[in-house]
Amino acid sequence: MRADRPGTAAILDESTELVSRTGYGWAALLALTMLPLRFLEVLFADRLLETGKAAGEYGNTFRTLSLYVTLAFVLSIAGKAIFVRALGLALHGEGGTKRQALRIAPAAVASFLYASLVIEILLLLFSFTIVGIPVVAILSGLAAATFEKNDRPSLTRPFQLIGQHTRPIGPLVAIAFTFALAFLLAMINLFAAFGIGIWLAGAVPGVDVTTWTARLSLGNRLYVLLLAAGASVLVEPFWLAANVVFVRRVGSRENGEDLRQWFSQIRDDERAA
Amino acid sequence: MRCGNVICQECATAWEGIHYCVGCLANRRVEEKHPSSIGSWLALLIAVAGLGFLLTMTRVLVGAFLVSPIP
Numbered sequence: 094m095r096a097d098r099p100g101t102a103a104i105l106d107e108s109t110e111l112v113s114r115t116g117y118g119w120a121a122l123l124a125l126t127m128l129p130l131r132f133l134e135v136l137f138a139d140r141l142l143e144t145g146k147a148a149g150e151y152g153n154t155f156r157t158l159s160l161y162v163t164l165a166f167v168l169s170i171a172g173k174a175i176f177v178r179a180l181g182l183a184l185h186g187e188g189g190t191k192r193q194a195l196r197i198a199p200a201a202v203a204s205f206l207y208a209s210l211v212i213e214i215l216l217l218l219f220s221f222t223i224v225g226i227p228v229v230a231i232l233s234g235l236a237a238a239t240f241e242k243n244d245r246p247s248l249t250r251p252f253q254l255i256g257q258h259t260r261p262i263g264p265l266v267a268i269a270f271t272f273a274l275a276f277l278l279a280m281i282n283l284f285a286a287f288g289i290g291i292w293l294a295g296a297v298p299g300v301d302v303t304t305w306t307a308r309l310s311l312g313n314r315l316y317v318l319l320l321a322a323g324a325s326v327l328v329e330p331f332w333l334a335a336n337v338v339f340v341r342r343v344g345s346r347e348n349g350e351d352l353r354q355w356f357s358q359i360r361d362d363e364r365a366a
Numbered sequence: 367m368r369c370g371n372v373i374c375q376e377c378a379t380a381w382e383g384i385h386y387c388v389g390c391l392a393n394r395r396v397e398e399k400h401p402s403s404i405g406s407w408l409a410l411l412i413a414v415a416g417l418g419f420l421l422t423m424t425r426v427l428v429g430a431f432l433v434s435p436i437p
Binding site for chain 1: 406420429435
């Protein structure tokens with residue numbers, strides 16, 4: 094018996110390859126639907142930090158802003174659903190047309206939105222704990238990766254599906270940890286890219302970069318928040334792909350597809366030898 | 367596999383990337399004939415609307431709580 098486990102390194106390798114195989118057009122569409130949410134979240138956080146203790150005096154403003162964030166959240170879920178479907182089609186070798194990727198069952202999207210809203214509320218409630226955030230992030234990734242299995246509207250089915258795919262937990266935690274590091278690296282890279290941009294602009298005669306140097310420094314709170322938003326948009330496609338690959342691997346162990354692929358790989362290796 | 371049972375590859379049918387056994391396919395056919403009830407759709411939509419409102423309010427409350435130590 095082959096003891097095949099969904100190894101973290103293999104999942105990460107496959108997810109990177111899967112994103113490129115799916116096509117960067119779908120990743121760009123995902124980014125387009127994610128950007129309004131991230132920008133509004135940044136605006137909300139920046140305004141909150143600016144007002145500080147006095148935030149309670151601006152209740153109406155924050156409620157309106159929060160409503161816009163929630164509406165942008167709904168748009169981002171639509172983008173995630175389309176991207177995950179495109180990933181699934183590419184993963185099963187069905188490539189498919191653009192129309193196929195856009196043809197998502199309404200029950201699946203509605204269930205995904207419902208589960209994501211619950212998870213987002215949990216994220217907010219546990220936002221001041223250290224353990225809560227990665228746990229909720231893992232649940233969020235699994236909700237996206239399993240959403241297509243919701244073939245009828247149900248209040249319990251999305252969470253049953255998430256629960257069915259939480260084992261083995263090791264690779265899930267390792268993937269979440271890897272993407273936390275990837276997020277930090279993406280932030281550093283973005284910071285470096287803007288720094289290089291300013292440095293190059295400084296060489297152009299007549300361009301005064303003094304203002305921009307101050308704006309694009311780590312002392313500027315808004316800039317740091319925007320770097321975080323940008324990093325999350327960059328990492329998101331790979332995070333979703335890693336979850337899709339993980340769910341597929343767990344599923345393939347249930348029906349023996351992994352063994353079939355393994356035999357096929359051995360045959361290919363023999364032929365090559 | 368939708369039902370979660372373990373069956374061999376030959377017995378599973380992949381459709382739109384999801385594996386189905388004979389039983390699941392039969393259920394799917396029944397569901398196609400008898401689409402989801404209006405009640406379950408209504409419950410889901412009410413839950414989504416309610417959770418959307420709850421999320422909007424929770425964000426404001428948690429945000430205000432987190433920044434409360436900031437002068």
